[in-house]
Amino acid sequence: xxxxxxxxxxxxxxxxxxxxxxxxxxxxxxxxxxxxxxxxxxxxxxxxxxxxxxxxxxxxxxxxxxxxxxxxxxxxxxxxxxxxxxxxxxxxxxxxxxxxxxxxxxxxxxxxxxxxxxxxxxxxxxxxxxxxxxxxxxxxxxxxxxxxxxxxxxxxxxxxxxxxxxxxxxxxxxxx
Numbered sequence: 001x002x003x004x005x006x007x008x009x010x011x012x013x014x015x016x017x018x019x020x021x022x023x024x025x026x027x028x029x030x031x032x033x034x035x036x037x038x039x040x041x042x043x044x045x046x047x048x049x050x051x052x053x054x055x056x057x058x059x060x061x062x063x064x065x066x067x068x069x070x071x072x073x074x075x076x077x078x079x080x081x082x083x084x085x086x087x088x089x090x091x092x093x094x095x096x097x098x099x100x101x102x103x104x105x106x107x108x109x110x111x112x113x114x115x116x117x118x119x120x121x122x123x124x125x126x127x128x129x130x131x132x133x134x135x136x137x138x139x140x141x142x143x144x145x146x147x148x149x150x151x152x153x154x155x156x157x158x159x160x161x162x163x164x165x166x167x168x169x170x171x172x173x174x175x176x
Contacts, residue, residue, distance in 0.1 A: 053115035111140025124149035127158030
């Protein structure tokens with residue numbers, strides 16, 4: 001596997017979605033087959049020896065990394081979606097955003113009791129959405145041995161909310 005500097009493939013957009021925020025955009029990784037392949041191959045390398053029974057992904061960019069990873073390992077993908085997007089019986093969790101509340105859901109039948117689920121998203125910022133997703137999986141009877149993101153922003157203190165679950169990423173940014 002070619003080792004690349006992932007930072008070269010992450011677009012930094014100042015003042016998005018509002019003034020004062022530096023947005024780390026992973027769509028430029030998706031637009032480059034070498035960078036995208038690198039991410040999927042690194043995920044498979046990291047989790048090759050860990051027993052992972054499925055991967056749960058946060059809508060929508062998390063899906064883009066989870067699906068090829070799951071294909072490569074031969075495991076299921078469990079989509080975690082915004083409220084109202086899943087037609088079946090769901091588990092639901094509300095969580096706080098900076099100025100509002102949001103809600104995510106997972107099909108209750110998709111959460112395998114007693115199985116180990118890797119939870120993933122493209123970017124780990126404050127950890128609020130991942131914390132709610134982890135709570136859904138645990139409520140459904142699964143274990144969440146680890147949380148994975150392509151990009152992590154530890155300066156936003158996600159570890160405080162996601163502890164004790166270990167968090168792994170391919171690249172961390174220490175400040176905006």
